[in-house]
Amino acid sequence: MTTTGLDGFSLLDETWRTVTPDAARRMLIAAVQAFASKGYHATTTRDIASLAGMSPAAVYIHYRSKEELLFNISLVGHETSLALLSSIQGDGAAQRLKNAVAAFAGWHAEFHTTARVVQYELGALSPEHHAEVAELRRQIEQRMRSYIADGVEEGVFDVPDLKGATLAVLSLCIDVARWYQPGGKRTPDEIGAMYADLVLRMVRPN
Amino acid sequence: MTTTGLDGFSLLDETWRTVTPDAARRMLIAAVQAFASKGYHATTTRDIASLAGMSPAAVYIHYRSKEELLFNISLVGHETSLALLSSIQGDGAAQRLKNAVAAFAGWHAEFHTTARVVQYELGALSPEHHAEVAELRRQIEQRMRSYIADGVEEGVFDVPDLKGATLAVLSLCIDVARWYQPGGKRTPDEIGAMYADLVLRMVRPN
DNA sequence: CTTAGCTCTAAGCAACCGCTTAGTATGGAG
DNA sequence: CTCCATACTAAGCGGTTGCTTAGAGCTAAG
Numbered sequence: 236m237t238t239t240g241l242d243g244f245s246l247l248d249e250t251w252r253t254v255t256p257d258a259a260r261r262m263l264i265a266a267v268q269a270f271a272s273k274g275y276h277a278t279t280t281r282d283i284a285s286l287a288g289m290s291p292a293a294v295y296i297h298y299r300s301k302e303e304l305l306f307n308i309s310l311v312g313h314e315t316s317l318a319l320l321s322s323i324q325g326d327g328a329a330q331r332l333k334n335a336v337a338a339f340a341g342w343h344a345e346f347h348t349t350a351r352v353v354q355y356e357l358g359a360l361s362p363e364h365h366a367e368v369a370e371l372r373r374q375i376e377q378r379m380r381s382y383i384a385d386g387v388e389e390g391v392f393d394v395p396d397l398k399g400a401t402l403a404v405l406s407l408c409i410d411v412a413r414w415y416q417p418g419g420k421r422t423p424d425e426i427g428a429m430y431a432d433l434v435l436r437m438v439r440p441n
Numbered sequence: 442m443t444t445t446g447l448d449g450f451s452l453l454d455e456t457w458r459t460v461t462p463d464a465a466r467r468m469l470i471a472a473v474q475a476f477a478s479k480g481y482h483a484t485t486t487r488d489i490a491s492l493a494g495m496s497p498a499a500v501y502i503h504y505r506s507k508e509e510l511l512f513n514i515s516l517v518g519h520e521t522s523l524a525l526l527s528s529i530q531g532d533g534a535a536q537r538l539k540n541a542v543a544a545f546a547g548w549h550a551e552f553h554t555t556a557r558v559v560q561y562e563l564g565a566l567s568p569e570h571h572a573e574v575a576e577l578r579r580q581i582e583q584r585m586r587s588y589i590a591d592g593v594e595e596g597v598f599d600v601p602d603l604k605g606a607t608l609a610v611l612s613l614c615i616d617v618a619r620w621y622q623p624g625g626k627r628t629p630d631e632i633g634a635m636y637a638d639l640v641l642r643m644v645r646p647n
Numbered sequence: 648c649t650t651a652g653c654t655c656t657a658a659g660c661a662a663c664c665g666c667t668t669a670g671t672a673t674g675g676a677g
Numbered sequence: 678c679t680c681c682a683t684a685c686t687a688a689g690c691g692g693t694t695g696c697t698t699a700g701a702g703c704t705a706a707g
Contacts, residue, residue: 290657
């Protein structure tokens with residue numbers, strides 16, 4: 236095995252560390268790249284195999300179907316971003332919300348390849364797999380809502396509509412995956428910081 | 442011709458009024474519905490024809506290819522939302538930005554079917570068609586930026602990063618098309634009003 | 648060395664894709 | 678009535694799709 240275009244990628248993205256064996260992980264990373272750049276339906280199993288440097292049939296050694304490949308990506312991606320959002324710390328509700336938005340928006344920029352698949356290919360999942368992922372999405376929403384609710388209870392935030400504000404904040408962060416480009420003016424960290432600032436302005440009292 | 446599921450739709454959505462002849466318009470509306478619910482690549486020309494109540498070959502009487510169908514949708518959709526954003530009026534920069542966000546976000550809710558195709562199927566356009574649409578997107582961004590810049594010049598907005606804030610505001614509105622569902626708690630107008638309020642909070646001075 | 652088990656490939660199958668072709672129905676002009 | 682243009686359908690073509698099958702290559706236990 237020499238170059239398949241994956242070498243640099245797998246070093247940058249540690250999301251798939253736990254996927255074994257090696258060939259299964261390379262296949263998954265190839266699928267992430269292909270799904271992200273062309274979309275799930277426009278990607279053929281031959282594309283994925285070719286990106287991973289293997290034959291078309293090799294896909295089915297490690298995965299039952301193309302959809303199962305997508306489900307694995309979606310599941311690990313959602314679990315990773317939920318874990319990230321759950322690990323937020325900080326002094327006071329304002330600091331915690333700031334850290335949460337910076338982390339969540341920053342993740343959607345830094346791992347925009349994974350994030351694009353996670354956020355925009357949900358509809359290609361089977362009903363059973365979709366339901367499983369939807370539960371994780373509910374938990375993500377609940378986490379973000381609690382960060383905002385904390386500030387309201389502390390009296391440091393002024394939010395007329397808690398559910399609406401949560402929706403807007405999550406929406407803002409998620410949409411980063413749509414427009415972010417690696418060669419752009421802002422680094423993922425800068426985007427995270429800028430968005431954290433904008434969100435805090437949104438919830439601050441008059 | 443009796444029911445194809447389009448009758449109610451075409452009454453609700455006046456975006457395609459100018460498309461003639463009638464069969465071409467019905468085909469386009471069928472394509473919008475199919476592209477929006479399954480994505481461009483997952484939609485077959487047989488799906489579209491069937492939704493329009495015609496034979497598969499009828500698509501090619503009015504359109505050269507499936508991609509040209511998408512291009513027409515994308516072009517008219519972008520022109521419509523640009524026209525909407527360009528027609529904003531109001532007393533003072535704050536009122537104009539408020540109206541602009543309410544209209545733009547509201548449009549992405551009310552016409553979420555069209556908006557989904559417009560915003561999420563850009564990558565399926567041919568390079569030439571994509572370039573044509575990209576120019577319209579630049580004009581949309583410029584419009585929104587000028588509404589924010591006006592407030593900064595008037596001294597009623599405090600925005601550290603004009604381009605960043607414009608990006609965030611557009612992003613917030615566009616992402617409505619991703620999460621909006623017709624049966625939801627909020628009407629398109631309510632979403633527009635809520636988002637206008639959130640954006641004004643974001644740009645107001647301390 | 649034998650054998651079992653795992654990973655992978657070469658070849659290909661049935662189904663489906665976008666699109667074309669040949670021909671039919673319709674309606675208006677002369 | 679004939680003639681012709683337009684709008685449509687039935688049938689199907691070449692190519693591609695997701696996935697399967699049969700078997701080869703490799704590793705390691707006995």
